[in-house]
Amino acid sequence: MATRQKTSEDAGHARYTYRLRVSSTARTALLAEWDRCRWIWNECVAKSRAAHAHNRASPGDKLTCGPAQLDKMLTEARARTPWLREGASVPQQQIIRDFAKSRSKALKDIDKRLPMRQRAGMPRPKKKREALPTLNYTQRGFRLKDGRLHLAGGIELTVVWSRELPAAPSSVRVYRDVAGHWYASFVVATEVQPLPATGAVLGVDWGVKETATTTSDAHDLPHPQHGRKAQAKLTRYDRMVARRKPKTGQASSKGHREAKKWRAKTYAKIARQRQDTARKWAKKVVRDHDTIAVEDFRPKFLAKSTMARKAADAAIGATKTALIEMGRKHGRDVRLVHPAHTSMDCASCGARTKHALPLSERTYTCTACGVVSPRDKNSARVMLVRAGLNPAGVEGLRPPGALIPEAA
Ligand SMILES: [Zn+2]
Numbered sequence: 001m002a003t004r005q006k007t008s009e010d011a012g013h014a015r016y017t018y019r020l021r022v023s024s025t026a027r028t029a030l031l032a033e034w035d036r037c038r039w040i041w042n043e044c045v046a047k048s049r050a051a052h053a054h055n056r057a058s059p060g061d062k063l064t065c066g067p068a069q070l071d072k073m074l075t076e077a078r079a080r081t082p083w084l085r086e087g088a089s090v091p092q093q094q095i096i097r098d099f100a101k102s103r104s105k106a107l108k109d110i111d112k113r114l115p116m117r118q119r120a121g122m123p124r125p126k127k128k129r130e131a132l133p134t135l136n137y138t139q140r141g142f143r144l145k146d147g148r149l150h151l152a153g154g155i156e157l158t159v160v161w162s163r164e165l166p167a168a169p170s171s172v173r174v175y176r177d178v179a180g181h182w183y184a185s186f187v188v189a190t191e192v193q194p195l196p197a198t199g200a201v202l203g204v205d206w207g208v209k210e211t212a213t214t215t216s217d218a219h220d221l222p223h224p225q226h227g228r229k230a231q232a233k234l235t236r237y238d239r240m241v242a243r244r245k246p247k248t249g250q251a252s253s254k255g256h257r258e259a260k261k262w263r264a265k266t267y268a269k270i271a272r273q274r275q276d277t278a279r280k281w282a283k284k285v286v287r288d289h290d291t292i293a294v295e296d297f298r299p300k301f302l303a304k305s306t307m308a309r310k311a312a313d314a315a316i317g318a319t320k321t322a323l324i325e326m327g328r329k330h331g332r333d334v335r336l337v338h339p340a341h342t343s344m345d346c347a348s349c350g351a352r353t354k355h356a357l358p359l360s361e362r363t364y365t366c367t368a369c370g371v372v373s374p375r376d377k378n379s380a381r382v383m384l385v386r387a388g389l390n391p392a393g394v395e396g397l398r399p400p401g402a403l404i405p406e407a408a
Helices: 024-057 067-080 089-112 226-244 254-288 307-329 375-386
Strands: 003-006 012-021 134-138 142-145 148-151 155-159 171-176 182-190 201-206 210-214 291-295 333-337 363-365 372-374
Touching: 012 307, 024 067, 024 089, 024 134, 024 155, 067 089, 089 134, 148 171, 155 182, 201 254, 201 307, 201 375, 210 307, 210 375, 226 254, 254 307, 291 307, 291 375, 307 333, 363 375, 372 375
Parallel strands: 201 291, 291 333
Antiparallel strands: 003 333, 012 155, 012 182, 134 171, 142 148, 148 155, 171 182, 201 210, 363 372
16 A cells, blocks of 8 residues: 555654844855855756766766765865865755755656656756855754854854744754845754544545645635735746846846845745645644545646646645644644545545546546545545545545536
8 A cells, every 4th residue: 555654753843943133244154154055066066967968978887976976075175175174064064965865856756757858856056146045054063052053163143032942953054035134943853742532534635726625524725826916926027037137148137136036035925825824724634633644746847837737736735744744743643645546546436437537527426336426525535545544434425326416
């Protein structure tokens, strides 16, 4: 059975983010650290591209560009470049790790894509004027003393403690957003906060019109139209960015950078609203159910997907993440179900239709057992079955032969 189980034994963690007050000395130091990290990232990109080109030209002699090779590259680069050695090693090692992660994720996506014609999604160079500074420190790269954050390399920052940090953090990310504000985001191990057992289970299917269709009508989540109003803005900024785009070889203008900043701010706002909706929904679902079977949705990187599809994918992604996190926080059993054929199987008897239903077909009719049910509700029940849970008694299941009033 293609399910992965997340149980309460998983050590959870949460991020606690605070504004930073950054002196001009500290800012200069942070930006210098970022310059070095950015340089390393770009070296990684170059190395990875060179390896790819080499492997293409001579497939018999494969070059690899995994974490081990990249670590070696960093050690060598630090040995021969005093400028790199002036920087702390922790954030430099972390950016190598981030690169390796981002690269292996992209490679997996490419493997799945057929035919393999492009390498979209592979990590790209970080440009000086465009990439926002982000520095990651593991435990040995920072400490908190007298309420101040001390980073490796002697950088001292004042944290605005807007809420209490519940435990000692295991790592911190220091970053600047598009508006120019600096933040520290601490990772803290969290303890499971159990909720009372409910005896209820829930199946969740993701979709475009309804972000989540579930086996309980009270827990369906319609697609939030956050993008709607912001969409007009985005389109305007998109055009502005395109119009102000510099010619190849020319430096980007102030107007171009500004338009990009506005666009980024709008995106960030939509993402925040999305996350807020997702968390509220996840909280309700987790409170009301002990076990939740959910489609393990992975967005496809289709070049031609519509704006609506992209918005739906982003909403699903945020909602799925919120559900997994909330489940972990409260010790609920959230099971991820492989999405293959979930809309073709009958939740009642397990028969599979010969052809995928066209998206316009909203009703699932089983030719084997005669059950008739709304398409997405059937899929949600299939999640339960696939996760080894019993859908019997879940509301909304109609006996064979019963007719469903056509939705207007
Ligand atoms: Zn059936």
